[in-house]
Amino acid sequence: xxxxxxxxxxxxVAKAAAAAAPRRLTFWEQYRRKPQGVAGLLIVAxxxxxxxxxxxxxKYDPMEDMYLADNIAVPIWLTKVNPRYRELPxxxxxxxxxxxxxxxxxxxxxxxxxxxxxxxxxxIDLPATEAPEPxxxxxxxxxxxxxxxxxxxxxxxxxxxxxxxxxxTSGQGTSRDEADxxxxxxxxxxxxxxxxxxxxxxxxxHIDAPSDASTFIELDLVTPSGKAFDLWDTTAYGSVSNGSxxxxxxxxxxxxxxxxxxxxxxxxxxxxxxxxxxVRVKARSDSVSGPVNVRIEPVSFGVLGLAHGLLxxxxxxxxxxxxxxxxxxxxxxxxxxAAFIAVFIGTSVGLIAGYLGGIVDEVLMGVVDVxxxxxxxxxxxxxGALFGKSVxxxxxxxxxxxxxxxxxxxxxxxxxxxxxxxxxxxxxxxxSSNYIMVSHILPNTMPLIFANLxxxxxxxxxxxxxxxxxxxxxxxxxxxxxxxxxxxxxGAFTKMAWWWMLPPGIALTGLAVAFVFIGNSVNEILNPRYRExx
Amino acid sequence: MGFRxxxxxxxxxxxxxxxxILTFNYVLFRIMPGDPEKMILDPNFTPEAKMELRxxxxxxxxxxxxxxxxxxxxxxxxxxxSFSTRRLVWSELRERLPNTIVLFMVTxxxxxxxxxxxxxxxxxxxxxxxxxxxxxxxxxxxxVPSFFIQLLLLLLFGYYWPILPIHxxxxxxxxxxxxxxxxxxxxxxxxxxxxxxxxxFGSWALYxxxxxxxxLGQDYIVTARAKGLPRREILYxxxxxxxxxxxxTLIFMSLPGAVSGxxxxxxxxxxxxxxxxxxxxxxxxxxxxxxxxxYLIALAVIISNLLxxxxxxxxxxxxxxxxxxxx
Numbered sequence: 001x002x003x004x005x006x007x008x009x010x011x012x013v014a015k016a017a018a019a020a021a022p023r024r025l026t027f028w029e030q031y032r033r034k035p036q037g038v039a040g041l042l043i044v045a046x047x048x049x050x051x052x053x054x055x056x057x058x059k060y061d062p063m064e065d066m067y068l069a070d071n072i073a074v075p076i077w078l079t080k081v082n083p084r085y086r087e088l089p090x091x092x093x094x095x096x097x098x099x100x101x102x103x104x105x106x107x108x109x110x111x112x113x114x115x116x117x118x119x120x121x122x123x124i125d126l127p128a129t130e131a132p133e134p135x136x137x138x139x140x141x142x143x144x145x146x147x148x149x150x151x152x153x154x155x156x157x158x159x160x161x162x163x164x165x166x167x168x169t170s171g172q173g174t175s176r177d178e179a180d181x182x183x184x185x186x187x188x189x190x191x192x193x194x195x196x197x198x199x200x201x202x203x204x205x206h207i208d209a210p211s212d213a214s215t216f217i218e219l220d221l222v223t224p225s226g227k228a229f230d231l232w233d234t235t236a237y238g239s240v241s242n243g244s245x246x247x248x249x250x251x252x253x254x255x256x257x258x259x260x261x262x263x264x265x266x267x268x269x270x271x272x273x274x275x276x277x278x279v280r281v282k283a284r285s286d287s288v289s290g291p292v293n294v295r296i297e298p299v300s301f302g303v304l305g306l307a308h309g310l311l312x313x314x315x316x317x318x319x320x321x322x323x324x325x326x327x328x329x330x331x332x333x334x335x336x337x338a339a340f341i342a343v344f345i346g347t348s349v350g351l352i353a354g355y356l357g358g359i360v361d362e363v364l365m366g367v368v369d370v371x372x373x374x375x376x377x378x379x380x381x382x383x384g385a386l387f388g389k390s391v392x393x394x395x396x397x398x399x400x401x402x403x404x405x406x407x408x409x410x411x412x413x414x415x416x417x418x419x420x421x422x423x424x425x426x427x428x429x430x431x432s433s434n435y436i437m438v439s440h441i442l443p444n445t446m447p448l449i450f451a452n453l454x455x456x457x458x459x460x461x462x463x464x465x466x467x468x469x470x471x472x473x474x475x476x477x478x479x480x481x482x483x484x485x486x487x488x489x490x491g492a493f494t495k496m497a498w499w500w501m502l503p504p505g506i507a508l509t510g511l512a513v514a515f516v517f518i519g520n521s522v523n524e525i526l527n528p529r530y531r532e533x534x
Numbered sequence: 535m536g537f538r539x540x541x542x543x544x545x546x547x548x549x550x551x552x553x554x555i556l557t558f559n560y561v562l563f564r565i566m567p568g569d570p571e572k573m574i575l576d577p578n579f580t581p582e583a584k585m586e587l588r589x590x591x592x593x594x595x596x597x598x599x600x601x602x603x604x605x606x607x608x609x610x611x612x613x614x615x616s617f618s619t620r621r622l623v624w625s626e627l628r629e630r631l632p633n634t635i636v637l638f639m640v641t642x643x644x645x646x647x648x649x650x651x652x653x654x655x656x657x658x659x660x661x662x663x664x665x666x667x668x669x670x671x672x673x674x675x676x677x678v679p680s681f682f683i684q685l686l687l688l689l690l691f692g693y694y695w696p697i698l699p700i701h702x703x704x705x706x707x708x709x710x711x712x713x714x715x716x717x718x719x720x721x722x723x724x725x726x727x728x729x730x731x732x733x734x735f736g737s738w739a740l741y742x743x744x745x746x747x748x749x750l751g752q753d754y755i756v757t758a759r760a761k762g763l764p765r766r767e768i769l770y771x772x773x774x775x776x777x778x779x780x781x782x783t784l785i786f787m788s789l790p791g792a793v794s795g796x797x798x799x800x801x802x803x804x805x806x807x808x809x810x811x812x813x814x815x816x817x818x819x820x821x822x823x824x825x826x827x828x829y830l831i832a833l834a835v836i837i838s839n840l841l842x843x844x845x846x847x848x849x850x851x852x853x854x855x856x857x858x859x860x861x
Contacts, residue, residue, distance in 0.1 A: 366547075366550070369547060369551075370547075370550065370551050370554050372790075373551050373790065373835060373836060373839045374551070374554075374555065374790070374832065374835070375790040375793040375794055375831055375832065375835045376790065376791075376794055377793065377794030377795075377797050377798070378793065378794070378797060378809075378812055378827075378828055378831050378832070379828075381797065381812065381813060381816050382562060382812075382816055382824060382828055383562070385816045385817065385819070385824075386562065386565070458676070458677060462677075462679045465679050465681075466679065466680075466681055466798055469679075469681050469798070470797070470798065470801060470813060471817060472817075481679075484681065484682065484685060487685075488685060488802075493688070493689060493692070493693055494693070496689065496693050496694060498689060501682075501685055501686070501689065502686075504682075505678075505679065505682035505685070505686070508678075508679050508682065509677055509678045509679070509682070512676070512677035512678070512679075513673065513677040516673060516676055516677050
């Protein structure tokens with residue numbers, strides 16, 4: 001028989017044997033049959049998708065976008081479901097450009113649009129008044145003109161005067177004689193909710209006028225029943241460039257000017273009715289020597305909502321859904337990187353200790369024993385406070401205190417592997433220790449290492465969450481642990497804001513369960529010996 | 535290796551660990567941000583007064599002397615004075631220690647009793663409800679963040695259905711009479727200890743079940759069954775006996791983890807204990823206090839690890855009689 005024939009025969013026998021024995025399933029074929037493993041993989045895939053497409057899933061930034069609504073706003077959908085939260089207002093923010101206004105102008109007044117950043121501003125051309133008339137338009141309750149003298153220096157005078165008894169008020173309920181306004185801009189919106197806690201308005205304006213002209217601008221909020229609240233007004237002398245104002249219902253100033261008692265809130269008083277509210281800007285001028293041009297930038301008017309988005313807001317009015325979504329990124333990043341580093345250290349130590357044995361083994365395993373008996377959480381707390389609160393530090397600390405278990409497992413596996421014949425053969429062939437460890441022993445411990453890597457991830461994620469929860473996380477990143485800490489610290493309990501606490505906790509649990517599922521399935525396939533353990 | 539040499543070796547390990555922790559503690563709080571001098575000294579002091587104070591506090595000594603002094607003072611529980619309260623750290627700790635121990639013991643006994651009994655019963659009744667419960671609880675313990683469960687219980691029983699006290703160890707004006715005080719303390723203990731038990735029993739039960747199943751598969755069990763021994767006897771006299779050593783080890787091995795949990799539990803339920811003291815002190819940069827609390831916790835863990843080793847040696851006949859003592 002020639003050499004050729006013999007090999008051919010051998011190949012045939014081998015083929016027959018292979019055909020007779022059931023084909024060994026590949027890893028993936030076995031994995032597919034584990035419902036837990038598949039479920040875990042799908043869940044992790046979902047988390048990864050959310051992490052990658054976070055900007056698509058959430059339209060707000062978790063940290064930058066603040067005051068999207070009032071603090072601890074309720075999720076919008078809850079207002080439809082739970083009668084306790086029914087009819088809470090959502091955030092209403094209007095940016096009122098030229099197109100938004102309904103213009104009522106006296107004869108000779110021309111109102112046109114003018115280019116301003118995103119929305120069109122309003123330009124009002126007021127004609128010159130004919131004759132020197134007595135000073136116009138200062139209603140009795142307003143500050144008398146002579147008290148404004150000191151303000152002339154600055155051209156703009158705020159005529160706020162507090163009426164401590166709230167008896168005579170400038171704006172409340174007094175309907176002015178509309179006829180003397182040269183121009184009036186109206187914007188109406190429907191408000192059919194419970195009272196908000198706060199509202200705000202702001203506006204920028206410019207006036208081109210002869211120096212002896214006086215121009216009056218006013219911003220009113222008119223309730224459905226016709227009460228006009230004078231939120232702000234000014235009388236300007238001459239030209240003004242870049243004038244602006246902000247009105248906020250939380251300011252004490254506004255309370256004074258609306259004549260509201262100490263214990264009432266402007267928002268309560270103003271939004272006590274339901275129906276169509278009107279934001280009204282009025283302007284007139286008294287100018288003998290020439291026409292006046294008033295340009296008003298788009299007016300922003302907003303009611304901070306008590307209901308917001310999918311999950312409401314936190315104590316800073318930041319979007320909780322955004323924090324939840326972006327938290328996925330941090331959780332995955334921290335879990336994966338801490339687990340990788342820990343597994344790397346553990347594998348190296350285990351390999352070296354197991355293969356070299358002797359004094360090296362004694363020392364390394366001694367270190368492992370010592371580290372294992374140090375209580376991790378107190379050490380992490382102290383070290384976390386010492387090395388500063390950053391994601392990087394947390395990852396390193398987590399890795400440094402979690403590699404010991406893997407080192408033990410890899411060591412015991414190495415101990416049994418190094419007695420095998422293939423290692424003996426490699427040694428006999430003159431392979432160096434490094435070569436044998438990396439090329440012969442390491443590949444055979446891979447299944448164990450892989451399963452442990454996957455099982456390491458959830459504990460890293462949970463430990464990081466605990467640290468964040470204790471206030472030792474990175475304050476600049478939105479993590480689920482921090483969401484829970486904020487919830488505890490800033491009043492989620494007293495408001496019973498379960499929508500603030502449940503989602504991050506469930507997200508954490510889901511991710512951890514998914515990784516445990518995957519790790520257990522991988523273990524069952526690759527390391528059947530270890531099935532009953534861990 | 536006989537029991538005695540085994541014991542000596544473990545004792546040696548404990549001393550090494552203690553030494554490592556003390557040194558770690560020393561180095562750590564020396565490199566912490568902030569100069570100890572600035573904490574004690576008023577900037578208005580004269581240079582002479584500063585020098586004198588430095589000398590009194592031993593800050594001028596060479597590092598080695600400082601280190602030895604430090605070691606000596608720790609061994610005598612002279613832990614210094616807290617920056618924030620200006621009280622002796624040791625007296626503050628001593629005040630909190632009983633609370634922590636009580637919470638810990640109740641948690642521990644509850645978790646172990648529930649976990650081990652459930653584990654045994656699930657191993658005895660495979661495929662029944664108790665096994666599913668144990669498997670579920672084991673996964674739960676592994677994957678649910680403990681503080682989340684505690685927050686939920688707090689929300690549920692403290693706010694939605696306010697029937698349990700949510701913080702503290704005792705009511706603000708303590709009730710009169712020892713008995714009433716005892717009841718009040720127990721009442722405050724329900725939520726922290728109960729939540730710890732709920733979180734912790736799963737992993738115990740799972741571990742007990744797995745070791746029991748392994749033991750039930752052994753040949754001598756088959757023999758016992760073939761002899762016609764009653765099932766209960768096999769379960770409690772043959773297999774439970776043989777799984778005791780690993781369970782005893784687990785009991786003590788779980789102590790460091792329990793300490794970690796204690797920090798979180800105590801801070802959530804405002805428990806007047808050592809763990810919360812450590813956290814608060816660390817966050818407030820009150821170094822002597824943090825150092826003292828850390829020392830105490832580490833000491834407790836080391837002692838319990840040593841106890842674990844001794845107990846393991848006592849229950850495992852292979853070590854007790856000095857046969858193959860391979861761990």
